[in-house]
Amino acid sequence: MSGHDVEVAQDGPMALRTAAAFQPDVVLLDIGLPGMDGYELARRIRELPKLGGVRLIAVTGHGQQADRQAAAAAGLHSFITKPVEPEELARLLSPV
Template sequence: MNKRVLLIEDNEQNRYLVSFLMQARGWEMVQAEDGPTGVALAGQVDPALILLDIQLPGMDGYAVARALRSDPKLAATPIVAVTSYAMPGDRERCLAAGCNGYIEKPIDPQSFAGEVERFLEET
């Protein structure tokens, strides 16, 4: 089973926390600090799931999600937005851009990995 998760997140502390929580559950983490790097890595590393921040430098998460969805190899890969955007309509914008789900920041360390794994069970 593919145990690789791609995390596209510009904040170093968030990358550390998410990676720590997922690695504790046996996931291999691949990290990108910006959208273009994340899109390039996604095509190379064949992730089982992509965790995507929306507020990214250079290319926002909506554009990243659309770019990932345009790659036939990644069309079925779950993309989960992990974002501090929590205003009405933000969730819908994430889903419209191609994300399968949405987890609000700050993340809950107790439940985060389980929430992420649920998206893998749905595919």
């Protein structure tokens, strides 16, 4: 966790509720979440007034250009593919 406060959700609807309550600075979200995919989750998070400025980072096993374009269209700032390299994640989590 590298000194970060972390909350975990098991599916899209739970992630939306958790993000609304926790109000994180950064959300790592899997595109293949059950119940609501990561693209829809990103769009729904963007609709929450208190989370309009949160950084959204897609974490997925799908790294094709179409996947990256869909992530950008959904409002995700960054896109990383699995397996995630710790150095890349640390770079993305560092203050902007």
